[in-house]
Amino acid sequence: MKHEAHVVPIKVAVVGHSNAGKTSLIRTLLRDDQFGDIDEAAGTTRYVEKSAILSADEAVLDLFDTPGFEDSSALLQALQALSKTSESGSSADLLLDFIERAEDYPEFEQEIKVLRQSLISNVLLYIIDVREPLLGKYSDEVEILSMAGKPILPVFNFIAGNSDALMRWRQQMAKFNLHAALEFDTVAFEFEAEKRLYQKLQSLLEQHYDVLQTLIDYRQGVWNNLNHAAARRIFQLIAAVACYRREISSEAGLSEADIGWMQDYVRSTEQQALQDLLTIFSFTQLDVDIQQLPVRDGEWELDLFSPAMLKDFGLNAGATALKGAAAGAGIDLMVGGMSLGAASMLGAALGAGWAAVRRYQQELKAALRGHRWLCVDDETVSLLFLRNRRLLHSLTQRGHAAQNKLHVINEVQKKLPGRWYKVLNILRQHPQWQQLPSSNIEYTEIQDEVTGWLISNEKAD
Numbered sequence: 001m002k003h004e005a006h007v008v009p010i011k012v013a014v015v016g017h018s019n020a021g022k023t024s025l026i027r028t029l030l031r032d033d034q035f036g037d038i039d040e041a042a043g044t045t046r047y048v049e050k051s052a053i054l055s056a057d058e059a060v061l062d063l064f065d066t067p068g069f070e071d072s073s074a075l076l077q078a079l080q081a082l083s084k085t086s087e088s089g090s091s092a093d094l095l096l097d098f099i100e101r102a103e104d105y106p107e108f109e110q111e112i113k114v115l116r117q118s119l120i121s122n123v124l125l126y127i128i129d130v131r132e133p134l135l136g137k138y139s140d141e142v143e144i145l146s147m148a149g150k151p152i153l154p155v156f157n158f159i160a161g162n163s164d165a166l167m168r169w170r171q172q173m174a175k176f177n178l179h180a181a182l183e184f185d186t187v188a189f190e191f192e193a194e195k196r197l198y199q200k201l202q203s204l205l206e207q208h209y210d211v212l213q214t215l216i217d218y219r220q221g222v223w224n225n226l227n228h229a230a231a232r233r234i235f236q237l238i239a240a241v242a243c244y245r246r247e248i249s250s251e252a253g254l255s256e257a258d259i260g261w262m263q264d265y266v267r268s269t270e271q272q273a274l275q276d277l278l279t280i281f282s283f284t285q286l287d288v289d290i291q292q293l294p295v296r297d298g299e300w301e302l303d304l305f306s307p308a309m310l311k312d313f314g315l316n317a318g319a320t321a322l323k324g325a326a327a328g329a330g331i332d333l334m335v336g337g338m339s340l341g342a343a344s345m346l347g348a349a350l351g352a353g354w355a356a357v358r359r360y361q362q363e364l365k366a367a368l369r370g371h372r373w374l375c376v377d378d379e380t381v382s383l384l385f386l387r388n389r390r391l392l393h394s395l396t397q398r399g400h401a402a403q404n405k406l407h408v409i410n411e412v413q414k415k416l417p418g419r420w421y422k423v424l425n426i427l428r429q430h431p432q433w434q435q436l437p438s439s440n441i442e443y444t445e446i447q448d449e450v451t452g453w454l455i456s457n458e459k460a461d
């Protein structure tokens with residue numbers, strides 16, 4: 001495969017009515033929010049603009065963004081009028097003839113650019129805003145595009161929450177013999193949808209099958225890597241917070257400032273992770289809004305320590321180790337490597353022999369001197385896990401959230417993995433993991449387990 005001759009990129013013209021989301025689709029495929037101009041107003045794209053989709057370093061697809069069709073009925077009439085006088089044999093010839101006479105048709109300046117590009121492309125992606133009523137102008141559009149004699153793949157956009165309209169459009173396209181179509185919420189990116197696009201192209205462009213397969217495999221690999229990188233980043237966050245310890249002197253006791261520092265540490269650690277995750281998936285503010293992430297200006301809207309947060313995820317604020325004033329503060333005290341809730345076990349640890357004593361030496365010494373470690377309570381770490389798992393889910397499944405306006409948290413997303421508290425406990429025993437990823441075998445095993453939970457959950461719901 002590697003030694004194959006240089007691949008000539010497949011030319012894909014992205015066409016459709018103005019404002020259907022052509023430029024948005026290309027941005028999504030390129031993962032480049034800088035490509036072209038996007039606007040609510042019609043007629044944003046004025047020129048044909050090329051961009052390439054790469055497989056490794058090689059351009060496999062050349063995407064051509066085109067201006068939108070405006071008055072396709074008038075255009076069809078003009079073409080029909082020309083066909084009466086023109087000598088051209090095929091419809092493609094007629095289009096060529098029309099393009100050559102561009103000067104006679106200044107009102108179709110934009111459309112002519114589209115026709116020119118369609119004639120020299122291998123396939124047309126016909127982007128449709130399914131919210132639009134099925135008017136004659138769209139049939140005219142299809143009729144004009146068909147004249148280029150190229151395979152056409154209708155791409156239904158704005159499908160979220162518009163399933164009836166989608167069905168009508170599907171039937172309409174079938175009447176034009178366009179049976180293979182694609183649903184693709186352009187701003188709602190989902191890798192599976194992108195893959196389906198390439199697969200449809202495979203069936204339309206048989207001779208390019210293998211090249212497209214290479215592309216699918218490559219993009220799948222890239223996508224998997226992104227997911228793993230993101231899951232590892234979340235694990236790092238969990239470890240950093242679970243392993244946090246702050247020694248409290250017995251004289252001064254636990255002060256409000258101590259709690260404040262701990263909370264700020266947790267907030268800023270989660271904040272950094274959020275930034276990194278948005279970066280990994282190239283999420284822009286627009287994406288954040290559409291996906292309805294509870295994030296504003298790159299920050300979580302709801303404070304992790306607000307009681308509403310615990311309730312939202314079905315965790316019990318009253319279950320904190322320190323009840324009363326400390327409930328919901330996210331704090332726990334740790335003695336002998338165990339939270340205070342389990343402090344009665346300290347005696348057992350002391351009696352457990354030298355191995356245990358050596359392991360917890362520092363804590364035991366601190367405990368015996370009357371010192372305590374302030375740490376982050378189980379509920380807070382659990383909450384971090386749950387909300388970041390949901391974030392990852394949203395980042396990888398754009399569009400699903402856009403479909404249901406309600407802020408729904410389903411049972412699957414709320415449930416902690418069976419071994420969660422065991423793993424949390426192991427993390428707590430390794431304060432040295434707070435800083436950085438370790439190559440330690442135990443660390444790697446725990447990391448694999450937690451990233452496994454994070455990634456598999458995406459498919460679970």
Ligand SMILES: Nc1nc2c(ncn2[C@@H]2O[C@H](COP(=O)(O)OP(=O)(O)OP(=O)(O)O)[C@@H](O)[C@H]2O)c(=O)[nH]1
Nearest residue numbers: 018019020021022023024038039043044045068186
């Ligand atoms: N919610 C939602 N908005 C979208 C989607 N696709 C495009 N938009 C919005 O629709 C508007 C038009 O998108 P463009 O990508 O500029 O459309 P276009 O077809 O390139 O438009 P012209 O260049 O003017 O022909 C923009 O405001 C986009 O943000 C989508 O899938 N979902």
Ligand SMILES: [Mg+2]
Nearest residue numbers: 022023044045
């Ligand atoms: Mg555009």
